[in-house]
Amino acid sequence: xxxxxxxxxxxxxxxxxxxxxxxxxxxxxxxxxxxxxxxxxxxxxxxxxxxxxxxxxxxxxxxxxxxxxxxxxxxxxxxxxxxxxxxxxxxxxxxxxxxxxxxxxxxxxxxxxxx
Amino acid sequence: xxxxxxxxxxxxxxxxxxxxxxxxxxxxxxxxxxxxxxxxxxxxxxxxxxxxxxxxxxxxxxxxxxxxxxxxxxxxxxxxxxxxxxxxxxxxxxxxxxxxxxxxxxxxxxx
Numbered sequence: 001x002x003x004x005x006x007x008x009x010x011x012x013x014x015x016x017x018x019x020x021x022x023x024x025x026x027x028x029x030x031x032x033x034x035x036x037x038x039x040x041x042x043x044x045x046x047x048x049x050x051x052x053x054x055x056x057x058x059x060x061x062x063x064x065x066x067x068x069x070x071x072x073x074x075x076x077x078x079x080x081x082x083x084x085x086x087x088x089x090x091x092x093x094x095x096x097x098x099x100x101x102x103x104x105x106x107x108x109x110x111x112x113x114x115x
Numbered sequence: 116x117x118x119x120x121x122x123x124x125x126x127x128x129x130x131x132x133x134x135x136x137x138x139x140x141x142x143x144x145x146x147x148x149x150x151x152x153x154x155x156x157x158x159x160x161x162x163x164x165x166x167x168x169x170x171x172x173x174x175x176x177x178x179x180x181x182x183x184x185x186x187x188x189x190x191x192x193x194x195x196x197x198x199x200x201x202x203x204x205x206x207x208x209x210x211x212x213x214x215x216x217x218x219x220x221x222x223x224x225x226x
Contacts, residue, residue, distance in 0.1 A: 033213075033214075035216075040218060041218065042203070042216045042217060042218035042219055043203065043205070043214075043215075043216040044215075044216075045213060045214070045215065048213060058213070059215070088155065090157065090158065092158075103148070103160045103163060104148070104160070104205075104214060105160070106150075106157045106158040106160075107157060108156060108157040109155070109156060109157050111155070
């Protein structure tokens with residue numbers, strides 16, 4: 001089944017404790033992206049990657065890092081989480097080579113709480 | 116910065132009623148996407164519109180993009196409780212699949 005998976009689905013942590021949210025897709029997509037969703041602000045892009053070893057900042061990259069060492073994986077790293085990073089996080093991927101304006105496939109979301 | 120405005124922010128309808136959700140941009144869009152999200156869950160792709168004047172339908176949901184490619188509407192006919200959720204419009208910033216989203220419309224359908 002074609003899908004984007006995220007782990008963990010739920011995470012409660014404390015300020016300053018480094019964490020990684022993993023994202024993996026099995027569709028051989030070049031493009032992957034991370035979003036955060038907050039009430040009243042909608043979905044905002046954090047980072048995206050056009051291909052392996054190619055990453056770029058989205059609209060709200062501060063406090064986050066990403067890496068793209070393999071095509072299928074795009075982990076989101078919070079080196080020193082703070083309470084304002086409490087949010088619902090989504091990973092997405094799309095095939096940008098097949099045709100223009102392709103559907104983005106979203107993962108199920110990771111609900112992060114930073115105390 | 117480019118924004119997408121959705122209206123209304125929330126909508127409560129009786130089952131069986133028709134409804135429309137709007138999505139407006141101040142700039143011409145490369146592509147307009149509609150997604151549905153159940154509360155706290157992932158996004159389900161509904162439709163993508165690319166050309167001015169384009170209209171697509173799936174089951175009881177119809178989406179249209181205006182000729183200027185700045186406004187889209189999502190119309191649900193004979194709503195059902197299964198239609199409840201948050202509807203999000205998203206648009207392509209640059210033609211490179213970097214999407215930005217509206218803040219969503221929360222739909223409640225009362226049986």
